[in-house]
Amino acid sequence: MAREYTHLEQNRLEKLERLRSLGIEPYPTRAERSHTSLEAIQAFEQREASGKPEGLEVTLAGRLRSMRTMGKITFAHIEDGAGRVQLFFRADDVGQEGLELFNREFDLGDFIQASGEMFRTRTQEVTLRVRSFRMLAKAITPLPAAKDEVVDGQVVRHATLADPERRYRQRYADLAINPEVRQVFRARAAIVRALREFLDARDFIEVETPILQPIYGGAAARPFVTHHNQLKQQLYLRISFELYLKRLLVGNLERVYEIGRDFRNEGVDRTHNPEFTQLEFYVAYADYLQVMELTEQMVAYVAEKVLGKLTLTYQGAEINLAPPWKRLALRDGLLGASGIDIHAHPTASSLLAEMRKIGMQADAHAPRGKLIDALLSEKLEPTLTQPTFLYDYPRDISPLAKSKPGDPQTVERFEGFIAGMELCNAFTELNDPLDQEARFLEMGRDYGADDEQRHPMDEDYLRAMRYGMPPNGGFGMGIDRLTMLLTGSANIREVILFPHLREREGEP
RNA sequence: GGGCGCGUAGCUCAAUGGUAGAGCAGUGGCCUUUUAAGCCAUUGGUUGAAGGUUCGAGCCCUUCCGCGCUCACCA
Known part of the structure; x- marks a missing residue:
């Protein structure tokens, strides 16, 4: 299938080629990192507490999530698995050419590596004063996120990927831009x-x-059916x-x-x-x-x-x-929720008649157990908070x-x-x-x-x-x-x- | 499978049946402490798809595709 790039992607592909023509590999084989964003910030704060904040040299790596270019300086944030940290690029530190390279050829979403000394800006944010930096992986497709800001330490997204279909089909993009989604799956692992x-x-x-079973069992459910070619055998994916x-x-x-x-x-x-x-x-x-x-x-x-x-x-x-x-006998629970005493209705037909009296629709051929299950699902289960x-x-x-x-x-x-x-x-x-x-x-x-x-x-x-x-x-x-x-x-x-x-x- | 709703620029959203727009992103500038940075300029659209009604359809109708909610189904 012929891929059609959007104009934004074409723009980034051109940057990719320009990087290569400058002898810069946009997907280098190796990366270095001395600290995560969180570790670097904490290490700096510890030094501050001991009275000697200067001299903390670190190498950080992460995804570019924001850029603010201001002539001879640029501020940016990178995000890694632990959080975010601000980078400060100054022509005095990285050279005029270095700053222009960053401003022109680096984009939001790129993975980069940056080394330098940690410091605190005038607005009191712990920041890396970048002395050297390099591309780790160029992003061709822009992340489906607009800008976000940090208010009282909380990241506020002003426009982000919200379409549930897109979030599920492209979970990688969902995870990349929605930190609370990452948190759900960390919780799941925990x-x-x-x-x-x-x-x-x-x-x-x-x-x-x-998982492949010749006979499925252990639950009442329809199975997926598959086939083993050499054994010439029908197999089922397990239902339990x-x-x-x-x-x-x-x-x-x-x-x-x-x-x-x-x-x-x-x-x-x-x-x-x-x-x-x-x-x-x-x-x-x-x-x-x-x-x-x-x-x-x-x-x-x-x-x-x-x-x-x-x-x-x-x-x-x-x-x-x-x-x-709480422990509740099924019979008592059903009696309380529906008024029907299942012990008083030992046959399916008797129970069915009683369920219809309270307005329930049920399959006339269902066995008694299935009727009880229907009664449970409809009347009792929703009340069990x-x-x-x-x-x-x-x-x-x-x-x-x-x-x-x-x-x-x-x-x-x-x-x-x-x-x-x-x-x-x-x-x-x-x-x-x-x-x-x-x-x-x-x-x-x-x-x-x-x-x-x-x-x-x-x-x-x-x-x-x-x-x-x-x-x-x-x-x-x-x-x-x-x-x-x-x-x-x-x-x-x-x-x-x-x-x-x-x-x-x-x-x- | 039924009912209701939704689908517009990369993202988030506008647009009485009458020239498809905004913010952000992008692009070109200015800017040495910004943080949704700011300022100036600017590119970008088969309005999910295909038909139909109409002088004219993003909007109305039909069918299809996908998603959401809901009902049915479901140990």
Whole structure:
């Protein structure tokens, strides 16, 4: 495809050629840096405090973000990963030719390196008095940012990249000019790090299980289908890690976790992306009540590490993550939110009739569990602002969870909700191979052979279970949603670096 | 998939159906402590795409493309 450069890009390409004709390589192989912007400023302030500010020689590197040319002097700011620092170019220091080279051939967005002595200007800004400088990487395309200013230490952008489509498609440009976006992804990394710390400190081992699976399972979701050429085998991208992680419990790995990507071939909205990051862990000899305690401790630990506190504001709601979180039986929660007692309606038809009475529309052929799930999503979930564990779910939508003693239609399962969002899902895991086989068969009946959401029979998983699986508690949590919560992001795309958008002609 | 909305210069945005503009960026000047620097001058447009209505369309109509919100769907 023939590339058409804008006149701004053509202008910069001409500068590139002029640099080369002067013997200056616009993309040199090596760079040097003695300090980050922040380190240089802090080092200078320390010297000031000790009474001898002069003589701090540094070499800085970063992206040119502002330039103010004033005849025989030029002020500029460069930005690096740590922040910004002002550069001061003076003809007396860099020579008339040096100053003109900088003014004429260097542009906003270029990466440069500059050496000199740190000082404080008349307006009291800690600044590098540049003695030498060089191009590190010429930018051809101008950043989609206009000017910005610093008011009381805060960068104020007067016009910046705001179009969400452009921000997601060109995340590199979004990151380059919007520091708060960088901050979201630093927070995301800190969240994952804190989760690992928490689990590693409790004798969990981190494992990796197959992403390409011959049989998908562990959740009710439509999979992505792919194919291995040499094996001539259809494979699925995993929709959960569950069945592989529990095989490891059979192998006497008592505490395992995995953090990785799940893929679900379903709708995209503000809390769903077709690929998303999940944490799952399994603990031998634990039940769902112990997992509940571990969950609230873990999320509180992460918040403490990432935010330094247990309270946060999400979309205007004050949320307190301090344990213990509220516990609410699903039956009681639904009764309170909808007036319907699901125990009084043991059949799908009876429950459906009751839901229609309160104005809900529901699929006439849905099994009872799916109706309960619809009731939960529509009536109860939006009301669960403070951290809440809903517990004791219907057996028929929980084929991998163990029944409650004395109540075979209910399983020991809980979901955690915060800010009206489902955050996690956990149960006392079913470890009875005969019961498990019966559940798979039930699912086959309830969903019909053509429903991709039904759990396919996984014979190998049953075989593993027949060798004996210790009683255990299992847990899954969406890292993206946790990140949304802890960074105040309203849309899952704000916490995924490269979210999926519809393909555009000529673009990825 | 349905509904509503949006798409104009590199960026942020204007423009009763009547000559497509502004600020910033860019370009050419002036300027040795500026910080949205200032001052003077100036370049830059297939108004998302294709049709239609009209003497005349950025604006009205149709279709298509993309995005946002929302509903449906969704462990």
